Amino acid sequence: MSHSWLQHYPANIKTEIEIPDGVHIANLIETTCRQYANKVALTCMGTDVSFRQYDRLSSDLASYLQNDLKMKKGDRVAIMLPNVIQFPVALQAAMKIGVICVNTNPLYTAREMRHQFVDSGAKALVIMDLFLDKLEEIIEDTEIEHVIVTSIGDQLPLWKSLLIKTVLKVKGMVPSHNLTVIPFKEALSKGSQSKKYQTPEISLDDIAVLQYTGGTTGVSKGAMLTQRNILANIYQIQEWAKPYILKGDEVILTALPLYHIFALSVNFLAFLTTGGRMILLPKPVPIENTVKAFKKYKITVMTGVNTLFNALNNSKAFQAVAPRDLKVALAGGMALQQSVAKEFQSITGTQVIEGFGLTEASPVTHCNPMHTVPPKGSIGLPLPSTNSKVLDEAxxxxxxxxxxxxxxxxxxxxxxxxQRSDETDKTIKDGWLWTGDMAKQDEDGYFFIVDRKKDMILVSGFNVYPNEVEDVLASHPKVLEAAVIGIPSDSSGEKVKAFVVKKDDSLTESELKAYCEKNLTGYKRPRAYEFKDELPKSNVGKILRRELRDQEPASA
Structure with a gap:
């Protein structure tokens, strides 16, 4: 196998990374907190938390989880939060005591929550109060024993916290519930008064995170990301960015959600552990919210998906405050459109660097070098210590x-x-991860994604698996059959289109929309519907999504 890509590595980037002896995620972050104790680590909604304060908060929560809730190494804690200070606090608290994190999209419906909590066997949950009504619907079906609830304003100054809580209650956004919960602040307080937590022996093979993905089959599965997996990706990302960043000096815009593996590994774990300051945006949309961050802070590093860069390009406010301190702009999650990259560079003077990854790889595997102009449409070169090849079906x-x-x-x-060895065997063969993406490699070792092997739909960087959406549609009592495909969308890259055969002629599109709103999170919901008398099928009765795609006009 040729490693032709190595010739395009910058001279000062190593081709292999090493994980130092004795390092695990928790003590890597702790070392960073000691080294940059007085610097700002986290900023959210105008509130700053220093590295020293961050370590104290996560230690207090770790003590509470271990001493009061009796959580032990290998137990699972689900974190269901937007980008607020409580998220990195909760994750580091779990890492300190060897508890496995189950990152959960806070926009999930009750049905989606049930599956992830039941499958992971989560024993505890850290959740925003805005979502407790959905939890109440399904908690009895799960193994969750402890619910730590936080508010959007919990880590803000008292006056601001009270103001936000009042506004949310007046707007009816905080649901009533009958759950037994532990307030986040109370957990911190009890933890601070409890005996210090004890870090168990942690090995590189221990699972650190269960990151849920549809894999290649559409059944939501937890990718077991070990300490080695995540640490390796941290060091790979840091090595790749090494010539362009200054330790202790970067300001990282985090608009992508931390529950997504891209922001978790890149923004949080890779850049924060260089002593960077992470600017957390709980609600980056409308885009004016993100523009405000550029106005207020000298952002030097950002990550985004194509839709975020495109929205910024089309914001007059962003054009007016075009950042001049931005050194690194990383794109992933979905294909970066060349027109979007070109326009962003013309506004900011910063080249958008496209990379590639997937949940099963923690996630980054490829990235374009930052010192040169890469080939058009390339996802770049394999990162240090990464091998990549393109194989046929044999x-x-x-x-x-x-x-x-x-x-x-x-x-x-x-x-x-x-707990799905059969699916693991389909995806990892002879030590190689089969990504499900169709690709090609050029003579210089650059890789290009051509198409997706399966029928996955990519909406604003999020995977949508037809099986799941079809299962929801088919469960409607008036639906006989359903199939979904992805069709082009100017705003999100792709959107979901549903083809439905009625069981009851009275079925309407509005009924289906309401049903999907209850059972699917926003990006998974069909945005277009078409009723058909029958769906195309193979001779064994399998619905042929390919034919549905072929019937769609190219400009759909």
Missing amino acids: GNEVPIGEVGELCIQGPQVMKGYW
């Missing part, structure tokens, strides 16, 4: 320039899927 490497399935090998590749 497992043979295809010639340069020909299309096959992108396969990855490296220390960031997951241990497997949680």
Whole structure:
């Protein structure tokens, strides 16, 4: 196998990374907190938390989880929060005592919450008060024993916290409930008065995070990301960015959600542990919210998906305050449109660097070098210690320039899927992760994504798996059959379109929309519907999504 990509590495970037002896995620963050104790680590809604304060808060919560809730190494805690200070506090608290984090989208419906909590076997949950009504619907179906509830304003000054809580209650956004919960502030207070937590022996093979993904089949599965996986990706990302960043000096805009593996690994774990200041945006949309951050702070590093960069490009307010301190702009999660990248660079003077990754690889596997102009449409070169090749269905490497399935090998590749060895065996073969993405490689070692092997739909960087959406549609009593595909969208790259065969002629589009609103989080919901008399099928009765796609006009 050729490693032709190494010739395009900048001279001062190592081709291999090493994880120092004795390092795990918690003590890596602790070391950073000691080194940059007086610097600001986290900023959210105008409130700053220093590295010293961050370590204290996470230590207090760790003591509470271990001493009061009796959580032990290997237990699972679900974190269901937007980008607020409480998120990195909760994650680090879990890391300190060897508890596995289950990152959960706070916009999930009750049905989606149930699946993830039941499958992971989460024993405790840290959740925003805005979502307690959905939790109440399903908690009895889960193993959750302890619910730590926080408010958007819990880590803000008292006057601001009270103001926010009052506004949310007046607007009816904080639901009533009959759950037994522990206030986040109370947990911190009890933890501070309790005996100090004890960090168990943590090995690189221990699971650190269960990150849920649809994989290649559409059934939501927990990718087991170990200490080694995540630490390797931290060091890989830091090595790749090394020539362009100054330790203790970067200001990182975090508009992408931390419950998504991209922001978790890149913004939080990789850049925060260089002593950077993470600017957390709980609600980056409308785009004016993000523009305000550029106005207020000298942002030097940002991550985003194509839709975020495009929204900024089309904001007159952003154009008026075009950042001149921005050194690194990383794009991932979905294909970066060349027109968007070009316009962003013309506004800011900063080249958008496209990379590639997937949940099963913690997530980053490829990135374009920052010292040169990469080939158009490239996802870049494999990161240090990462091997990549393009294989045909028989497992043979295809010639340069020909299309096959992108396969990855490296220390960031997951241990497997949680309690699904059969799915693991389908995805990891002979030590290689089969990504499900069709790709090609050029003579210089640059890789290009051509198409997705499966029928996955990519909405604003989030994976939507047709099986799940179809299952929801098919469960409607008036639906006979349903199939969904992705169709082009100017705003989100792709959007979901549903084809439905009625069981009851009275069924309307508005009924289906209301049903999907109850059972699917926003990005998974169909945005277009078409009723049909029948769906195309193979001779064994399998619905042929390909034919539905082929019937769609190119400009849909």
